[in-house]
Amino acid sequence: MLSKLKNVKPEQLFLILCLIFGVAFLLATPIFQVPDEPDHLLKSIHISKGEIIPEKSMVFVSSYPPVPYVASASVIFVGKLVNNSYIDLIIYFARLANLLLYALIVYAAIKLTPVHKWVFFLLALMPMTLYEAASLSADSFTIAISFLLIASFLEFSFNKEKKELNTKNILFLFFLGLMIALSKQIYIVLLLLFFSIPSHKFGNRRQMFSSFLLISIPLLLIIEGWCFLIQGAYVPILPEISFHDQIFYMLLHPIAFIQALFCSFLHYAQYYLVSFVGTFGWLDNRLDTPLPPMLVYSYLAILILLSLIDNNEFHIHLKQKLVYLTTFLLSFLSIFVLEYIAWNVVGSNIIEGVYGRYFIPIAPLFFLLFYNNKFKFNSDKMGIVIILFSVSILSISLFMIIKRFYIV
Template identity: 25%
Template structure:
């Protein structure tokens, strides 16, 4: 339902993710992906999704260079729904290609494989631009649902917690979009589930388990480097589960080698650029920014900026993690705070110990380590945006959004279960049903807002 109510290209950065998926679809079909300038080829009949003033079949013809084109779904209004209704899914039958200056995301192509396969199917079926958008989104949603379902099967405990996180408005919005966050979320959930299964399960670690962890990190790491911190979850697994210390070292080396190799292949240039530069320029602010060198010489000031950021932006992180503003963080497309608060308490209740519930959970040193890793992920997210997005005139870190915390939210919630707080009744089914009903209300509210928004 989120796929339909929140129109294509409405999610954060979804235009760039769509262009990246389209580029990969060109490669899969054996066609040129981009021109010499890196501009991605798209069908002329699909150009109208990047400029809603056009009709299907009309060319962009350099309009992107001369004006700010209105991308479909970037601002959701009644006109968006009308455009979708009037255009339909059918194509014009022409296969003429042109380029767009909209930039793709430079990351591993695997992050866009589900979306690209949906676009390929749409192109083979002769569908138009909207058909490609919906099939690409649907492919991403299918991947998210399949991997998350498998992650739930792997979890030794906390299945209801993971399900609760997947039912948050922001999670569902991202899963039903072109965003590579759908892959990041599902693979993070899977990696967490596998490590917890190997930690608390009865069996020993097999080669296939090590291969699975390595493969997941090999895809996940290059998408968002900050989630490499989740590799620390492997340290929860007892050494005896590997048979001996030698096998543990070989397994750790294999996972790290795949992760490091993927990072070098995809992100080596970016890492080298940020590590070597002594001056930086933040384009959106039009001024200089912070660098690694500045951080090394000013550790106390850096910590003070991070502390001020938590104080000033903590509520914003919470709201944008849960989905208080949907679309492209459009404050008109809001979810009432009381609903967000109710969903937050629901997640905490799902995480608490209860009669007839699971007796195995993160405790002692393992709980402390899991919470430390969650805190480290928050720090990594803030540090990355501090270097890449924050102007030197700012006293807080800019650019961090709450959705960056969703990949490790299930682990954080599972680590909260303890013997001190116990619910008197097991109400998990009712709590999960509430989340379903709350999402129904959110969808009706959003549809109503967009339908009357001019």
């Protein structure tokens, strides 16, 4: 049985495990027990009615663009036409639509990337990732499309048969960027990975910069256009929270913001890691059930170890790693800045509202920093070990979900 797994590709194994455990997570998790799922359901319902521009709301999710909700909204639309009385069943089918879309996109990402296929595999099947993927959350689509965009940049960078990028390739990158621009816009920073592609594949540096501007400027204008359409739609939950005042405070007191950033790391470091790898139930009210710390740190250690030994004939240059590091750090910082502006009282000395799951879309960039060609390892044995490890963690996670919600 195990010997047969040697011939199965990572993307195929991912698809199998994703569907098996994803459906199990989906069915075992009661409705509204995934972070912010009631808000995501409401957003999907609005989209299913054709209500694209949100009305004023204290729910931040309402200001999200519509793309991450297309799958779930389509199911809700059809379900309401067939029989509007089975709303619970419609919600489970909407979750399934999100899971299937996630599985197909990530399958394509793992198949496409020439490096770290097993790293993508483990990140995509991480308990927290799959818990979000099998829900109504916008994170399901956002994580998948971010992985595909990163994988596309890696493919264009290291595929030796791809001597130069053609118009079709540029349009493909633009399309993926558009999906992010119309999803969770903070991850548009991933476009900086453009500079990890060798300039000779564009002809020269000038053409590379021209191609980057050709993609990024329209996408930034689209983001700005969406922000213009929804201005005033989100009403902060507290009167002491003000977007404009917080931005001015950060500009006038940059040291205070940096101190708040470090205080947040010191205060919430372990929770960021736990809510990155796996925790189930309501995170926002601290009513969640996290994986044991030993399993969390083991998962992270396996990811780092795998990043070191999961290599092939491709060589990642120092310049490319600097691009990965810069893109990761800017995205990482942008998440904290956004949460500081949207969720925190002006001048707060700690940043609330940040969860580890927010870093999953950019996680492949962090682990690419460990890629090297110094360590050689039997890839067949490595694949079997990874599969057994992943199945074990997902089985434990499924048991924890069932125990949390159904066993007193």
